[in-house]
Amino acid sequence: MAGPAVWDRGIWVIAGLAIGGAAEDAIKPILEPAKQNAWAARPFKVLDPATAAAIRARNELEPGIGINTFDVDLADDTKRDGYGSKRAFFYQELARNWPGIATLINLRRRNLAFGGDSGITRTQFRDALRRQGYRAATIDYLTDMLVEHLDISSIANAIQQGFIPNDGILPDAPPLDPNWTTSDGAFDIPVKTEGIDPTNEAAYHGYDEAHLRVLAELTGLPPGEETLLDMWRRGIITGKGYEAGLREGHTKTKWAVALSARFHPLLNPGTLVNLRLRGWITDADYKNRMGLHGYRPEQAEDWFDSAGRPATTRQVMIGLRRGGLHNAPITDTPQPYRDAILQSDIRPEWANILYEGRETYPSAFVVRRLVTDGVWDAAKGADILYKGGWPQDLARDAATAFASGGTATKHPNVVKAENQLWTATHKAFIADEIDDARATTELTAIHADPTVIPTILDLWKHERGLQRKGLTAAQIKKAWKEAAINAETNAAWTTDDALAALIDLGYSPTDAQSFLNI
Numbered sequence: 001m002a003g004p005a006v007w008d009r010g011i012w013v014i015a016g017l018a019i020g021g022a023a024e025d026a027i028k029p030i031l032e033p034a035k036q037n038a039w040a041a042r043p044f045k046v047l048d049p050a051t052a053a054a055i056r057a058r059n060e061l062e063p064g065i066g067i068n069t070f071d072v073d074l075a076d077d078t079k080r081d082g083y084g085s086k087r088a089f090f091y092q093e094l095a096r097n098w099p100g101i102a103t104l105i106n107l108r109r110r111n112l113a114f115g116g117d118s119g120i121t122r123t124q125f126r127d128a129l130r131r132q133g134y135r136a137a138t139i140d141y142l143t144d145m146l147v148e149h150l151d152i153s154s155i156a157n158a159i160q161q162g163f164i165p166n167d168g169i170l171p172d173a174p175p176l177d178p179n180w181t182t183s184d185g186a187f188d189i190p191v192k193t194e195g196i197d198p199t200n201e202a203a204y205h206g207y208d209e210a211h212l213r214v215l216a217e218l219t220g221l222p223p224g225e226e227t228l229l230d231m232w233r234r235g236i237i238t239g240k241g242y243e244a245g246l247r248e249g250h251t252k253t254k255w256a257v258a259l260s261a262r263f264h265p266l267l268n269p270g271t272l273v274n275l276r277l278r279g280w281i282t283d284a285d286y287k288n289r290m291g292l293h294g295y296r297p298e299q300a301e302d303w304f305d306s307a308g309r310p311a312t313t314r315q316v317m318i319g320l321r322r323g324g325l326h327n328a329p330i331t332d333t334p335q336p337y338r339d340a341i342l343q344s345d346i347r348p349e350w351a352n353i354l355y356e357g358r359e360t361y362p363s364a365f366v367v368r369r370l371v372t373d374g375v376w377d378a379a380k381g382a383d384i385l386y387k388g389g390w391p392q393d394l395a396r397d398a399a400t401a402f403a404s405g406g407t408a409t410k411h412p413n414v415v416k417a418e419n420q421l422w423t424a425t426h427k428a429f430i431a432d433e434i435d436d437a438r439a440t441t442e443l444t445a446i447h448a449d450p451t452v453i454p455t456i457l458d459l460w461k462h463e464r465g466l467q468r469k470g471l472t473a474a475q476i477k478k479a480w481k482e483a484a485i486n487a488e489t490n491a492a493w494t495t496d497d498a499l500a501a502l503i504d505l506g507y508s509p510t511d512a513q514s515f516l517n518i
Contacts, residue, residue: 046077053078053091098132101142108146222248225259233263269293273307279330279342308347311354314389319353321387328352361388364398366419371402373415378403418446427506429457430464432472476501477516 047055052074058067059074078088099107104125111119120128122143129139150158158164166172171190202212222228222245232242243256251259267275269290276286290300311319320326327349330338337358341351361384362370371381381399386392425442428434434442436457443453471479479486480498489497495516502512 046080047072047074049078049081049083049088049091050095053088054095056088056092057095093131096131098128101129104128105142105145112146225249225251229259229262266292269295269303273303274345276304277308277342277345277347279339279348308345310347311350315357316350316353318387318389319350319355319357321389322356324353324356326350326353363388364390367399368402369415369419371399375412375415421446422448424506426460429460431470431505432464433505470505471501473502473505473507473515476505480516 046052055067055069056074059069075085075088078085078091083091098104104120107119108122108125109119111121113119126139126143129142130136134142155164159166159169171192174187174190177184199209199212202208202215207215223231225246228237228242228245231237232239237245239260242260243253246256246259247253266289272281272286272289275281276283281289286304287297287300290303291297295303310316316326325332328351330342330348330351333341333351333355337355338351341354342348346354364385367376367381367384370376371378376384378396378399381402382392382396385395385398390398421442425434425439429439439457439460440453443456444450448456476493476498478484480493480495483492485491486493486497498516499509499512502515503509507515
């Protein structure tokens with residue numbers, strides 16, 4: 001332990017220092033003006049090395065960019081403080097600012113993506129990190145950050161879509177079954193629920209149940225806009241439901257009113273083509289409405305040209321022979337013929353031809369009779385046969401033969417009566433109401449050629465075989481008298497049933513009643 005003398009000396013030294021310091025503080029205000037005047041008279045004080053280095057690192061490279069040094073020799077200032085140029089360089093490099101790690105990583109990624117025209121090289125990236133004081137191992141770790149990892153939601157989505165292995169995270173999807181039928185039963189789609197408390201899980205992220213509910217509502221998508229519109233049309237949802245679906249589907253609300261204007265759908269193009277083909281809409285209206293589907297007028301015309309069917313070749317032949325014109329204006333065809341042709345899916349350019357061929361011309365048998373009896377001459381007979389479809393040379397030859405084989409001209413009423421008897425005989429024979437002998441008698445009465453009557457009857461028999469078999473007049477009368485069950489009404493034959501059946505066979509109402517009363 002120091003003696004009292006030593007202790008006393010220490011006290012006086014401390015006291016002296018205190019007195020000296022107090023004296024200096026008292027003297028400073030007095031000396032400061034003199035000090036300032038001296039420096040003002042001789043401003044030779046230099047910048048400290050750190051300040052000089054910081055200015056050099058930021059000095060003006062071109063006018064207006066960087067710090068203007070005003071011709072101050074910063075290197076000389078540093079030398080006056082005892083630092084050479086190399087050591088001054090260290091100060092200068094340490095004074096520089098460098099981009100942060102995030103910016104450097106972005107610059108490096110740009111170089112990797114776009115090549116030498118953008119970003120920085122690997123060497124520049126590592127050099128910038130080293131100049132900021134990072135160790136080599138740390139720089140290696142930071143270099144690994146150039147490749148960003150997928151976030152958790154992207155990983156889950158990639159597993160779901162099969163872009164990365166499932167590894168048991170989700171249940172395996174069942175194999176496809178293109179041969180499935182309803183008898184196999186409905187599919188049971190696997191859903192696995194994990195025992196995770198959602199509110200507790202959300203709390204770890206700072207969300208309460210109300211906020212979690214909002215986030216859950218934001219997840220998933222509503223039906224597509226077309227489906228929403230269809231549901232609105234059917235009354236499944238209201239207009240407000242449609243608008244809510246658009247919002248939940250991330251469609252900007254300002255577009256809702258324009259989208260809702262599509263509430264009433266357009267008729268499909270195929271229907272428009274058929275409406276035009278059948279004359280229900282004009283050509284201008286057709287092309288305008290096709291334009292709403294995005295079709296140009298020439299495309300609409302191409303589609304129209306591909307629709308409908310033409311007249312048959314025989315219809316074309318008959319119509320042309322009778323004066324019809326191909327591709328004549330549709331207005332040249334009278335209504336309702338025009339409407340009937342258009343609405344039968346036949347193209348309008350054939351309308352006039354079909355109209356001209358609408359009537360049935362006399363058969364060759366009738367032509368022969370009229371020419372033979374002198375009602376028509378051979379030229380008219382040939383023209384009628386030609387317009388009925390015969391080749392022109394055959395029509396001319398036949399009509400000439402009919403005229404040369406004619407006898408004395410018959411009165412038109414006689415010709416009419418003979419034609420009626422022919423028709424009645426044919427009808428009765430086909431209906432199996434007369435036999436061969438009676439038919440021969442009737443044909444002989446109208447002067448039919450006896451040599452061809454057997455052939456005519458044989459042909460009629462073939463025709464009879466093609467007709468639907470029905471009851472004869474005698475069978476109808478018998479069924480009526482015996483009150484047999486009518487298969488069509490499932491009740492006994494009535495007088496009205498019998499009369500209707502006889503009239504179908506060609507009886508007049510009076511003759512049918514007389515036949516039943518006999």
